[in-house]
Amino acid sequence: MEDSKIVQLFFERNENALAEFSRKYGSYCEIVANNIIRNREDSEDCVNGALLELWNSIPPEKPRDLRAFAGKIVRGNALDVIKKMSAAKRGGKDRFTEELTEISSGYSVEEAAERREVIAAINDYLKRLDSRKRTAFVLKYWYCCEVSEIAGITGFSEANVYNILKRERKRLMEYLRKKEVL
């Protein structure tokens, strides 16, 4: 079923909307959640939570791209789960705690991510990247894929993927600082 028809079902408050959505994007949502959480049960909970959120947000929202819209909700929930897990462990080594860059934001990260000029600058930077490098970047920092998988998808060697990610991440932070948005 086309996205516009699924969205229409949401607007009509028809429960088939969730069934149709799950049929089309269920496995995608699970991939997004499981890539971050790495636990099947927690990922399923996360996707179920996202379905409820989707139901509550459409309407009034009318997503242009249903896949990306749902992906964002699932990803946000999955990162929250990870944060809660980290807080519960305290001191243990968790996922995503590696120090990536010495550049820190003047705002809190959550605030920065919501700021329009930051979003515009990041998109501007991504737009300038070669499409394969951009795909590698998004797969790593949006979808949290493993380097080996990114290599399989983009056709770069693993070493190349590693170098590209390191370089582009650094350049992006420098670009944001130069634009004075961080």
Next chain:
Amino acid sequence: MKEYDFLRLVENIDEKYIASAGELLEYYRRERDVCIRVEAPQKSTWKRYFAPAVCAAALLVGAFAFILNIGRLRSAVISESNASYIPAQSVPKGEIKPLSFIAELSGEEALEYLKGFTIDEIIPVWGYDYKYISEADSPDDPTGAEWRTESKAVRLFFTRERLIESVVIINNNYRIFDFSLGMKNDDEKSTPLTKDNSLPYATVSVTYGSISEMNSMTFYLWDNSSFCRASDNFYVTGKGTYILPYSPGKSIQGHSYSLRGVSGFCAADTGGEWMP
């Protein structure tokens, strides 16, 4: 800044980047899962198939011996009736390497390398169905390799730009088709395989020559370990651009064809990988 913070920072990137990368990821996982599902039963149930496999192997050996005898008779008839026929050369030269190795060689080196093998040695590695291979030689183009059967010859041209051209020659007259494959490469300029990198397919262009006598054509992909079919047989009706399904991580390595009832496989390495 920790990785978690960085992930948060990029969460609101343009949806079109999220959607296109997501599509690729989902496609990749689906393809990978299909491969795993197909392989899994073979590992766990091999014992069940052992006895039938032994019987089938015995039958095959018998059938193969029978075919071999017919082949010898036929070769004898051909060599008597056709003086220009060149029998298969057999100069062992170690292990046959994948096509990707050939693509890394210069034209002369490729020729020299190919000279050393018979088709029987190449078939298990490259997986095509020639009956004979001649000594590789192409006097009018030093970078080409020519393989000959009784009724046709196929020339492969290895060029510096990594564009491959092949010409099928029937009865020593240039005929039928000539096509080129282009692939985008990080280091070199060549014809991009896709018109638009965001489109989930690749195109192959038949650039010139008459292909009215071609019955079917199938493209093959190489994933660093084996060939697989790029698509079901499809009919090529003339000059133009034909669409192949998108296969990330693989490269186009050859095509099979059927011409006037003669079928064959032409191997060609484009030296690049499929672009997303």
